[in-house]
Amino acid sequence: VLAGINFFPTVSPAEKPAVQFFDECLELSVLADRLGYHSVKIVEHYFYPYGGYSPDPVTFLAAVATRTERVRLVTGANVPAFNHPIKLAGQLAMLDNICHGRLDVGFARAFLPGEFEAFEISMDSSRARHQEGIAAILRLWQEEEVVWDGTFHRFGPVTMLPRVYQQPTPPVFIAATSTPESFVWAGSQGFNLMFIPFTSTNEKVAELLALYRGARLAAGYAPGSERIQMGIHCFVDDDGDRARREAAEYYSDYVEKMVHTWEAYMTARPEQYAGYADMIAGMRKKSLATLEENAQVYVGTPGQVREQVAATFEVFGAVEPSMQINFAAMPFADARRTMELFAAEVMPAFPEPSAA
């Protein structure tokens, strides 16, 4: 199984200072590299104890790059709407060279009104900015003397340096949550996908994945050539009751922070994000136990988690679990234990098909 580790910081300075949080994440990344995990991922968010410790995913991943040898480094995700394409293309190209081609790039449209407000970007323009930014970055990576004449940016001719290490470009993923249009667009462009099941129902998610896979096929991309990363919380312990008890505590704090951050913004409710109000209402109703009933979390003993992993593959098809193993102010020892047990007792049950 191509399981990865997904750092989505949900701590405040009072709970865990940033210096400690990043020290722990770096140690867990080194462990991921050693234990055979496929990837390490971190998010881009601002201001709140919901992702806010990581306003720049590349900065953290560059720090991981020189402590690791084989694990892939995943931006999950960069937000083109908040970053100039020249800056983001260059920064990612530096990282792609520094890590010798281990970079996977995720792009997200962003959804928190307060972030758009701070950057003085209209939420109504988010989809257009997202798509223009990605297109501009792909051209800056692949072509020289690029002239860009878009709606939001005009530049050129310029030749971006450094050139990317992976040719023609690093793998590109689109982070999509609940908007069907986003899944169709990602598929039609032949991009890879990042999704999270736990903010929705499996039926809804399966429909969205079918839209994505269908659009990708319709655009002529080979079936099975897509990579799909699934964000999922994971807590493993030899004592399954302890795993559930502890995970429930941190998961409940995680949801509280997520809902609080969203609500802080809920005076504005732009049309393009209509689905988000429903999603928040849905999240409030879901406990960890609800997630477990619906194959939307990995929690329990290694044996139980093996069954849960198999269940997600049954529901969602061939996906790469991208596991949040240190959510909320969880102690380092718990996150490390999850990683060790998953690597030792879950991964071997899902061997990768050997290369053709």
Next chain:
Amino acid sequence: VLAGINFFPTVSPAEKPAVQFFDECLELSVLADRLGYHSVKIVEHYFYPYGGYSPDPVTFLAAVATRTERVRLVTGANVPAFNHPIKLAGQLAMLDNICHGRLDVGFARAFLPGEFEAFEISMDSSRARHQEGIAAILRLWQEEEVVWDGTFHRFGPVTMLPRVYQQPTPPVFIAATSTPESFVWAGSQGFNLMFIPFTSTNEKVAELLALYRGARLAAGYAPGSERIQMGIHCFVDDDGDRARREAAEYYSDYVEKMVHTWEAYMTARPEQYAGYADMIAGMRKKSLATLEENAQVYVGTPGQVREQVAATFEVFGAVEPSMQINFAAMPFADARRTMELFAAEVMPAFPEPSAA
């Protein structure tokens, strides 16, 4: 002597691929950490084999952070005019935590017309953007619930995460080259300074440094509390003739790339940058031998370089040499030899005064 290493990439992909350049710089940074150098610095530039390998200094320094234990990490420099203050404040704060408070932050106004054009920023606004960006970043680091109502940015109330590790802020340096107003402003704000002597005459530079120190004193900052980093090329070899021959070759290529980059833009010559045309004309006339006559380079045997270091202290006062030791497509072995000889045979001649 608080000598640092200064990576200013002046190579093209055909001469040295970025993957090799960064591998070498990382190895040299580890060496700097081990040999007692005070700092490692890298620049922000775009598009050309004149700095263009480093569009984002923080990305490289984050990679250095986790391979080193004590050396300081210096952005030399970030350009607030090209980066949103929220993004830059957050990115630098992440690095300050990841490196446990070893970050020194340099800010520059930028001067290449083609960079301003690509970012669709008017050069006439560069000083105002520079100053507003720095002020906004300092407030985001020091205060919570910041409301910013400036000429170029309006946001808030927002609380930036993560909080900076160094309190109240990481040390701030202003990069200034030839505009007296820049030196006066940096001093009046109590900032530290980065300057380069080799684009000017020592008389001119001494005047500018006097303006800086005078403005700093007049604003009430204690004499001697400033830190001044001096960019300077350095090539040391036990064979002094070889040092001069090789350094002259790479220095001449370095100047050619600098002049070529500036000339590529010389259709536009905005008023605020009037001094730059003179500077370029001056650079064309200067060979490495001219620099050596004027105490504007460190080149030769360790014994000769000891005298040159003493000469720069005599001319410029207490400064921190920030040494370019791998300019142009210089082989790694030459850069490493310079660092080893300087550490072993030059540094010990200039012991740091013990703390009071």
